[in-house]
Amino acid sequence: MSKLPYSFYQNTDVNDLAVQLLGKLLFTRVNGELTGGMIVETEAYNGVDDKASHAYGGRFTDRTKVMYEEGGLSYVYLCYGIHHLFNVVTASKGTPHAVLIRGIEPFEGIDVMLRRRNMVSLKPNITAGPGALSKALGIDKCLNAKDLLGDEVWIEDNGLVFNEDQIVASARVGVDYAEDHALLPWRYYVKGNKFVSKPNK
DNA sequence: GTGCGGATGAACT
């Protein structure tokens, strides 16, 4: 297995990239503890033209500035004051594309994830949903703006590729505020996988 | 400096 190269993240078609991330392995090493899982659900956020994106209209703030960096960095932010959401920054410098990781299937360090989630047995909700998987992987603001080829958070290619008929595209979750962009089918998930988040149609 | 509300999840009724 090998880490995805920078060239992977440079893709300017953020939807294509969101699909390609399905089946890849997301790892973190926090306090020396290795955890990881296979990405089974993503959402594409198409930068300045996307009303659901934090960078819509070119908004550039302390929080959103990392999205304007070169693809291959992390973008982690706090949502509802409680949940840290993990995104992959993509495209080239100046183009604030990002892909939200919404679900992973546990692969490595399951005991550590159970402890972090206060769970005794493995159930889908350990990593189904963006807030849940961040907690299981130990992701918080400290992992914002990290190099995805570093040794704190990274993504590996295990060679697995899904067929088109194994992938479902649907509307993104929790973006009602995005008006006419709320219904765009930019959420992608692996059909039938138990670690896809709740609104699973 | 102030006020509003969110790319959610879990525990309720």
Next chain:
DNA sequence: GTTCATCCGCACT
């Protein structure tokens, strides 16, 4: 289906 935990980013004064 409804409620609420719990913070800070962001727009505006």
